[in-house]
Amino acid sequence: MERTNHATVLPFKGILYNPAKIADSADVTTPPYDVISSEEQVAFHERHPNNIIRLILGLATPADTAKDNPHTRSAAFYRQWVAEDVLRQDDQPALYLKAITYPHGQATITRYGLIARVGIEAFEKRIILPHEKTFSKVRSERLDLLKATHCNYCPIFSLYPDEGNLLRTLEAAVDKSRADVDFTDENGHHHQLWRILDPAIQAQVTHAMQDKRLFIADGHHRYETALNFKKHLEATDPAFNDRHPANYVMMYLCSMSDPGLIILPAHRLVRGLPPEEIQRALERARTWFDISDYPYTAENRKTVEQQFWNDLASGAEGHVIGVYAHGTPVFHILTLKTGVMAELFGAELDAALQELDVTILTRLIFMNILEFDQARLDDASRFGYASTGDKALAAIDSGAFDAAFILNPTRIEQVQKVAQKGLVMPRKSTYFYPKVRSGLVMNSLVDES
Secondary structure, X not given: OOOOOOOOEEOEOOEEEOOOOOOOHHHOOEOOHHHOOXXXXXXXXXXXXXXXXXXXXXXOOOOOOXXXXXXXXXXXXXXXXXXXXXXXXXXXXXXXXXXXXXXXXXXXEEEEEEEEEEEOOOHHHOOEXXXXXXXXXXXXXXXXXXXXXXXXXXXXXXXXOOOOOHHHHHHHHHOOOOOOEEEEOOOOOEEEEEEEOOHHHHHHHHHHHOOOOEEEEEOHHHHHHHHHHHHHHHHHOOOOOOOOHHHEEEEEEEEOOOOOOEEEOOEEEEOOOXXXXXXXXXXXXXXXXXXXXXXXXXXXXXXXHHHHHHHHHHOHHHOEEEEEEOOOOEEEEEEEOOOHHXXXXXXXXXXXXXXXXXXXXXXXXXXXXXXXXXXXXXXXXXXXXXXXXXXHHHHHHOOOOOEEEEOOOOOHHHHHHHHHOOOOEOOOOOEEEOOOOEOOOEEEOOOOO
């Protein structure tokens, strides 16, 4: 059946840092709020008085009240910076083409993304598709921020199928032209941003996107918050109509064919798992997994650890999960036995979900073997995430978490298959890398008409 609904992708008058006031965008931009540690939060606050951290993740204080808190202060900073011309809205609607060049392995890679205003659609319409679950507490917190500020500070990272090679058209549109924003961040990643002002190219992009489904890669909480904010205004603002800017949300749109699109694993870090509980779980797991143990000493740890990583990577097609617990000098690799997921969950889980390592971890290990209930799974304070193995193991060695569950990365074709079927993965199933920088462009949701 032909789909009559379509994605609405439009230029907008973005709000950017004024280069006459901010000499280096590296001083004022940050990663997305949800990957910033508490130490990094403080460091970004100290780096520059106009750093975007004050808007997206302000510091809380014991004296905070309903009228004076990180969200209300965010709104006040935003208004102040606009008044001081630190932030300036563009006069003309633009599409903003973003490039990031970064090292990965032995190569240097560039990824492009188009920042635009996208019409908000309910997931049921199958135009904008999620691929993973969210935490209810985070959605509530982000909605409070949006109610206070009425502004998208950072874009939602989404993917689009690019059979017509729209990416090539966008690259050609800025070829040999000087970037409007150009800087290198604290990780050595090179960022460039161009305004695309040509109405013909803007119309071409809008038309090309009309037959596409958009897949949310990163920012599920913020998209659901945008949906809820729209509902909030519909219920509370008598002047709200279909032309109101809150019918749209700012997105960063990346071609699924972009060679710079990388997915890293999202290793699970868990609190509240004492060693004896983990040992009991490993014994129970032998019913469904073959388990290999990698004991180490202080002298041979590096060698054993490297073998552990090599074996995990070589088993990527065979559903392998690594386990490492605090205070126990041994790594474990769990290899799923053939047919287990279909036998246990075939009646309730689609085959596209059964084949995901994150599903195996969530449904079989967390829920069946460790007996986590939904309340525990929804408790964000119990879980952490690491995109690199070094960070995952360090979090366990330090005692910050009790156990790490190490995963191979989800593949882009798995994300697409799950989303196309209208299914959702467990939370934090993917870690698209690098993250989209916050503070490059902002989108006002205030109705100026």
